Amino acid sequence: MNPTIKDVAKMANVSIATVSRVLNNLGGYSDKTKQRVNEAIRELGYQPNAIARGLINKRTQTLGVLFPNVSSSFSSDILQGVEDFAHSRNYSVLVCNTDGEEKRTMKYLQLLREKQVDGIIFSSSMLKDEYYETIKSMKIPVVLISSQSNYPAIPYVTINDRLAACDAVEYLINRGHRKIAMIAGTENDVLTGAPRMDGYLRALRKHRIPIDERYLVHGDFRFESGCKALETLLRTAPDITAIFAASDEMAIGVLSAASRHGLKVPDDLSVIGFDGLQLSNMVVPPLTTVSQPLQEMGKIAAETLIRSIETGETAEGIIVSHSIVERQTVRTLT
């Protein structure tokens, strides 16, 4: 077996209480004692058992993070930010892949409770009532990322999706586009689907551009659906000059389908994406997009959560700023 505090105590000829004190820098021992203890620790290669500690402290220094899809570029950027900050503050992170399914999410929530995590980060999904109740009963803080809830007391980290979408469309308008299509997200997604669509409509209205419903199609945020959406638009609204896609993946799908149809971007068609994934800079031509600082958002969420854990204060929601990254998929119409 690995050595325990008992072995250290024996070797250093002190009580386990004293060993615990020097381990935790609590003071209340002579320098000589401290040295003897530290020596024993070194000699035995002793490492404290965080499980035993957790049991008594009721703190596990562990965060649970829930994603609908860990392997998406979107989630993993956030995860990176979370993990990095958590680690710097001596917390570990337990990842959970919910597949966006209610049943799986609930199972994970139970699990996180059993494992006594100190806090939860919940990303990119609607916080359903059932989830909320469960988390509430766990009596630990939670922070939402790129999401929101009906419960005002729940802190979140997100961009202003509506404003960001509006900015994207205005960017197009300012470059002379009037026939602007949108590939929106999933039809009844209130999280990011609806606000981004809203932003689109709002920008058009603001500039008194009539809304043509042929110009609005829906995808599911993924690549394939972007390809399909372009096919649809080409059939029903071939006069468009620009497309605003509600995700980079869909925008890249447009690029891909456009190339198959012999359409040149941006000469024949301008495209602006949404998210600012690393991906968006790797495609040809590099994608102009509305970027959200995902890694930073992960960091902020972790920071907020840890503060809340350690102080007991309930945190506020935070809106971080988006930015338009100008690359080469939007042409100015003259």
Added chain:
Amino acid sequence: MNPTIKDVAKMANVSIATVSRVLNNLGGYSDKTKQRVNEAIRELGYQPNAIARGLINKRTQTLGVLFPNVSSSFSSDILQGVEDFAHSRNYSVLVCNTDGEEKRTMKYLQLLREKQVDGIIFSSSMLKDEYYETIKSMKIPVVLISSQSNYPAIPYVTINDRLAACDAVEYLINRGHRKIAMIAGTENDVLTGAPRMDGYLRALRKHRIPIDERYLVHGDFRFESGCKALETLLRTAPDITAIFAASDEMAIGVLSAASRHGLKVPDDLSVIGFDGLQLSNMVVPPLTTVSQPLQEMGKIAAETLIRSIETGETAEGIIVSHSIVERQTVRTLT
């Protein structure tokens, strides 16, 4: 406080031992007792405390997974596979982002020890002696992914990089290419850098194609380095007809740089990548590549690790098969 086994015992009017028995389905109680206990559990909303359990069972049902970079597409595909399988077997996963740094890796290893994880998955980095010693002293199993070690007893899950690279180059040769450049990985990376380079050289030799050292340049597996590598090749070896890149990201960098130079792929230049990231199917034109089943590899690693944890058997290394995914970046020379 959340209810404990004590509260359940009190409410059901039995001892905590009995509650523990029904909780763990150990038998040795009457049906009536079982019902009373279960009712109390339901009524109190009792959930066992995994930390207390872990302390006594010396099992935490937790796996530690170390990646040099969690947010890379490569790592997150693996993570997905690991997480999914682990979850199906009731294990959680703790993610660690080492940045490929020795210091950080060691710190994580300590952490995983303190947190008493049951096993470790170590991905995409060389298992240094120091790491090996630490893990060995933890007395828990470890499985390597896309990596290897000098220690024969350490199981791994990987493709045969040399063979895969050889296949990629032969694919090019079979399509009439003779002037084939390679963008290799980091110069002294023995893990995947060297074997892939080896495969390249071997394929050329096998087909009696003279080796031209201008044709071999190095990148660091990332996108940017692929762009730069093409620049270099264009200067020093403009006569090449095809490029084998040791990673999809670098291959995509080639696509990007090629487009900037007005070079058409595959008309002016053929490109084959390596990894089979989802990314490779999203670019224009879709990238032909040697695919490794990353998610599957994650799954197998988790499976192997858990078997080893639960049976105590030491596992064997596993070579999974790669495959060439034909898309549109390689042209047949006539």
Added chain:
DNA sequence: CTGAAAGCGCTTACAG
């Protein structure tokens, strides 16, 4: 079939 008790590896009043 059931319970009292010891113990997992720690921390923390309490007493000296």
Added chain:
DNA sequence: CTGAAAGCGCTTACAG
């Protein structure tokens, strides 16, 4: 400055 003891929430012989 230091130690004995209780206790965190469980599991598991042992005894009946």
